[in-house]
Amino acid sequence: MSTLQLLFDGLAQAANLPNFLATMVGVLIGLAVGALPALGPSAGVAILLPAIVNLNPTVAIAGLAGVYYGAMYGGGVTSILIGVPGDSASMMTCLDGYPLAKRGEAGRALGMTVYSSFFGGLIALVLMTFLSREIASQALAFGTAEMAALMVLGLCMVTVLGGENRYKGFASLGLGLWIGSIGIDPIDGNARYTLGSMELLDGIDFIVVIIGLYGLAQMLEALAETVEVGDKRPTYSFNSLLPNFGDILLSKWVILVSSLIGFFVGCIPGTGATAATIFSYAAAKRMSKTPEKFGTGMIEGVAGPEAANNATSYAAMIPLFTLGIPSSATSAVMLGGLMMLGLQPGPLLFRDHPDFIWTLIGTFYIGNVVLVFLTIALVPALAALVFVRMAILFPVVVGIVMFGVFSLESQMFDIAMSIVLGVFGYLLSKAKYPLLPVLLGVILGPYLEQNIRRSMIASAGSLDIYTHSPLAMTILIVAALIVILPVVFAKIKANKRAVETLAP
Amino acid sequence: MSNRSLDLAMAVFLFFLGIAITLGAVGLGVWSPIGPTSGTFPMAGGLLLGVLSVVNFVRALRQFEVVPGRLRGRDALSIAGVVVVVAVYLAVVDSLGMFLPLPFFLVLLSLCVTWRTDAKYLLSLFAGSVVFSVGCYFVFKVFLRMLIAPGPFGF
Numbered sequence: 340m341s342t343l344q345l346l347f348d349g350l351a352q353a354a355n356l357p358n359f360l361a362t363m364v365g366v367l368i369g370l371a372v373g374a375l376p377a378l379g380p381s382a383g384v385a386i387l388l389p390a391i392v393n394l395n396p397t398v399a400i401a402g403l404a405g406v407y408y409g410a411m412y413g414g415g416v417t418s419i420l421i422g423v424p425g426d427s428a429s430m431m432t433c434l435d436g437y438p439l440a441k442r443g444e445a446g447r448a449l450g451m452t453v454y455s456s457f458f459g460g461l462i463a464l465v466l467m468t469f470l471s472r473e474i475a476s477q478a479l480a481f482g483t484a485e486m487a488a489l490m491v492l493g494l495c496m497v498t499v500l501g502g503e504n505r506y507k508g509f510a511s512l513g514l515g516l517w518i519g520s521i522g523i524d525p526i527d528g529n530a531r532y533t534l535g536s537m538e539l540l541d542g543i544d545f546i547v548v549i550i551g552l553y554g555l556a557q558m559l560e561a562l563a564e565t566v567e568v569g570d571k572r573p574t575y576s577f578n579s580l581l582p583n584f585g586d587i588l589l590s591k592w593v594i595l596v597s598s599l600i601g602f603f604v605g606c607i608p609g610t611g612a613t614a615a616t617i618f619s620y621a622a623a624k625r626m627s628k629t630p631e632k633f634g635t636g637m638i639e640g641v642a643g644p645e646a647a648n649n650a651t652s653y654a655a656m657i658p659l660f661t662l663g664i665p666s667s668a669t670s671a672v673m674l675g676g677l678m679m680l681g682l683q684p685g686p687l688l689f690r691d692h693p694d695f696i697w698t699l700i701g702t703f704y705i706g707n708v709v710l711v712f713l714t715i716a717l718v719p720a721l722a723a724l725v726f727v728r729m730a731i732l733f734p735v736v737v738g739i740v741m742f743g744v745f746s747l748e749s750q751m752f753d754i755a756m757s758i759v760l761g762v763f764g765y766l767l768s769k770a771k772y773p774l775l776p777v778l779l780g781v782i783l784g785p786y787l788e789q790n791i792r793r794s795m796i797a798s799a800g801s802l803d804i805y806t807h808s809p810l811a812m813t814i815l816i817v818a819a820l821i822v823i824l825p826v827v828f829a830k831i832k833a834n835k836r837a838v839e840t841l842a843p
Numbered sequence: 844m845s846n847r848s849l850d851l852a853m854a855v856f857l858f859f860l861g862i863a864i865t866l867g868a869v870g871l872g873v874w875s876p877i878g879p880t881s882g883t884f885p886m887a888g889g890l891l892l893g894v895l896s897v898v899n900f901v902r903a904l905r906q907f908e909v910v911p912g913r914l915r916g917r918d919a920l921s922i923a924g925v926v927v928v929v930a931v932y933l934a935v936v937d938s939l940g941m942f943l944p945l946p947f948f949l950v951l952l953s954l955c956v957t958w959r960t961d962a963k964y965l966l967s968l969f970a971g972s973v974v975f976s977v978g979c980y981f982v983f984k985v986f987l988r989m990l991i992a993p994g995p996f997g998f
Contacts, residue, residue: 393987504908506898510857513891517864520885529871529881532864562921562956730957730968734949735975737925742983742991745941749990751933758929762922769846770853771910780888788884795878 345697346468352694353701357398362702365402366710367717369409374417374721375732378557379426380410380652381668385553386736388546388676389743396680397695401702403676407669408460408652408706411612412714415452415645416721420445423725428612428648431620435633435640442636451586451638452645453714455594459646460707462598463605463653468700471689474661478686484804486663486685487790488814490783493664495818496608498776499825507772515780518543525785526792538752546747547757548781549675550740552774553668555761558736560768562729590642593623601647605654608666612651619647653703659684660696663783668775675782844919846910847903854900861893924955940994942980946972 352358372383383406391399414429419436432452439448481489498508521532522542533539587594597619604615623643624630633640655670663685665671677684682692689696714721744753764774798804805811864885871882902908932948949972950965959965983989 390987504899504902506895506902510892510895510899513861513888513895514857516888517885517892520888524871524881527881531871531881531885532867559922559925562918728957730953730959731971733956734952734972737929737952738945738949738975738979741929742941742979742989745991746983746987746989751936754929755933758926762926765922766849766853769910769912769914770850771846771908772853784884784888788879792879792883798878800876800878 342469342472345472345693346700349697349699349701350704351701352397352698353401353705357395358401358698358702359705361394361398361402362405362706363709363713365405366409366412366706366713367405368402369406369411370413370416370710370713370717370721371724372406373410373413373415373426373429374724375727378561378736379669380407380428381553381672382557383410384669384672384676385549386740386743388549388672388679389746391676392679392746396677396682397698397702399680400673400676400695400699401706403673404656404699404703405706407673408649408703409710411649411652412453412456412710413721414648415456415641416449416714416718417725419448419452419641420718420722421725428616428651429644430613431616431644432641434620435635435637438634438636439638439641444636447583447586447638448641449718450583450715451590451641453711454587455590455597455642455646456649456714457707457711458594459598459601459649460653460703460710462595462646463602463650464700464703464707466602467653467657467703471657471661471696471700474657475686475689478662479690481686481810482808483790483794484808484811485814487787487794488805488808488811488818489662489664490787490790492814492818492821493608493658493662494776494779494783494787495821497666497779498773499821500607504771505822505825507770508776511767511772511774512776512780515777516784517780518548518777519545519781519784520788525789526796538750543756543781544747544753545675545781546679547744547753548760549672549778550744551757551760552764552778553672554740555737555757556764556768556774558733559761559765562733586638586642590639593619593626593639593643594646596622596626597643597646598650601650602654604647605651605666606657608658608664611667612648615647615651616644619643649707656703660688661686665779668778671775671778671782675778678782845913849914850903850908850910851900854896854903857892858896858900861889861891861896864889865893921955925952928952928955936992938995941991942976942984943994943996945976945979949975 353362368387369380369383372378372380384403387403387406391402394402410426411428414424414426415432415436418424418429418432419440422433422437424430424433436448436452439445494512498512499505517532521539523529523540524531530540600619600622601612601615604618605612620640620643623639624633627633627637627639629637652669655666658664658666659670659674663674663683665674674684682688682695740757741754744757745751747753767777768774794804795801805815868882868886868889871885872880873882873886874880903910928948928951932944935944946969950968953968984991
């Protein structure tokens with residue numbers, strides 16, 4: 340069956356009432372999550388994970404994905420109207436969006452946010468539709484050795500590219516691998532690090548880890564943040580939100596280039612939407628005839644980052660669905676959601692569950708269109724969300740988290756564990772330890788361990804299974820280079836600087 | 844407490860955790876004639892954690908990397924308050940169920956975030972918490988049919 344035929348079937352399935360409703364609810368929650376300064380997309384998706392346990396997988400993931408890309412739209416609204424980014428991916432939108440709003444052109448900036456996000460999303464979706472199937476079919480040739488090597492590569496990329504300090508990144512990864520190993524060893528049956536506790540025999544549920552580290556830790560961080568919002572809110576008319584074709588034409592190349600930047604950055608594990616928006620803003624500035632005016636309210640400065648961050652959210656699904664490697668914190672949380680529903684992301688997902696995957700892609704297209712109308716209609720409500728006090732938001736989120744965590748296994752122990760992990764995640768984050776490697780260690784670690792151990796048992800303890808596979812060896816060498824090269828380059832740079840300092 | 848001190852303290856904690864993990868892994872066995880065993884992967888994690896914590900400690904000590912900011916006393920107190928309130932809630936759930944103490948729990952959590960004791964504020968906070976608790980009852984107990992510990996009044 341051709342890709343287009345599969346896509347049309349997927350769109351038809353996505354338009355079914357349950358899938359459509361899940362997409363609508365997901366994007367609505369996502370818009371709110373994006374607008375609330377205390378919650379980012381990863382925290383939003385993490386907190387909602389327990390709510391999808393009993394749902395049909397397509398409905399569940401359509402809703403979760405809706406939260407993800409909905410948050411990308413929502414973040415832009417508060418960036419423009421109040422100068423407060425809802426999440427880090429919306430920071431660059433503030434630079435020109437807020438000055439535009441202060442100049443009385445809030446509607447123009449908001450309109451551009453919506454349309455550039457739409458076009459960015461659409462371009463990424465089209466690329467995703469045609470590339471994912473191809474990547475998945477190529478990846479079907481991967482055996483256990485190649486898949487294990489690929490997991491190692493993904494973990495290395497996320498750890499090296501995802502944080503400021505790679506030493507802390509790998510320490511976090513070590514921590515995650517250990518947490519993932521707690522419980523009964525599925526191969527030998529030994530109890531590992533259970534401290535005699537019955538509750539720990541099954542290990543620590545990765546959903547509890549996700550909720551603790553991403554949901555609660557982010558909320559605890561938000562407790563210490565004060566949002567500075569001016570008294571005077573910019574005004575705009577509904578008409579000003581309608582498409583301004585002059586602006587769209589003016590920014591067409593910026594939108595196209597930024598969408599492509601967002602797409603390719605989004606496919607690389609560890610980079611994320613924030614990096615894509617920074618690159619796209621720089622590209623928009625370079626393409627402009629008046630780069631010196633950037634930062635004072637240039638419409639292209641809004642178009643670029645918004646197109647890029649939305650393209651990133653869809654592009655992140657490609658490595659997740661085709662290879663089982665998440666490229667960002669939110670896609671790592673979604674990986675947890677997929678596994679919780681009994682689906683193993685990777686090339687087999689396209690072969691064994693084509694209905695699921697194409698319906699899901701269909702919901703992405705529908706969600707991207709729905710978001711244009713919803714965002715325009717809900718701008719006033721989204722702008723008001725930033726004024727919700729932490730004294731109200733915090734107990735509500737903690738209450739939902741507690742019931743959600745309890746619903747997993749009906750154990751109070753899980754609630755206590757999520758709180759402990761939340762506080763620990765907060766302290767780790769304060770000390771600048773990235774949390775994504777911990778999470779990936781917990782989620783991917785057990786799979787990596789089982790893959791390696793089973794393959795080595797099959798080859799009677801020999802490493803030949805890896806050394807005899809050119810593809811696995813190539814991937815492992817690339818992984819090693821990703822770890823080693825930054826250290827070498829940093830050393831060369833430091834030596835050069837030392838020589839320059841000594842030079843007369 | 845400055846974040847630099849926190850960074851140093853975290854490196855020390857993670858170093859000892861790494862040592863404990865590695866020793867535990869050795870007890871489980873790290874290699875057999877047919878390859879890795881139960882202890883191999885935890886040992887890799889423990890070694891990674893232990894060795895890199897030393898690197899991070901030295902980097903923080905010699906100020907190769909200075910983590911900016913500080914953990915303010917007020918924030919630490921808020922977080923400690925949240926932990927205590929959750930611990931108390933978990934302790935009373937067995938006898939009072941999950942829903943009955945929920946409004947009080949929410950009010951206390953809110954007070955951990957913003958300490959205000961004027962009667963009007965507390966009353967509105969409590970009213971909001973009761974409404975939220977009733978909402979939770981219908982969503983989690985009635986709609987999602989979760990198995991939730993009942994209190995003395997059956998809910």
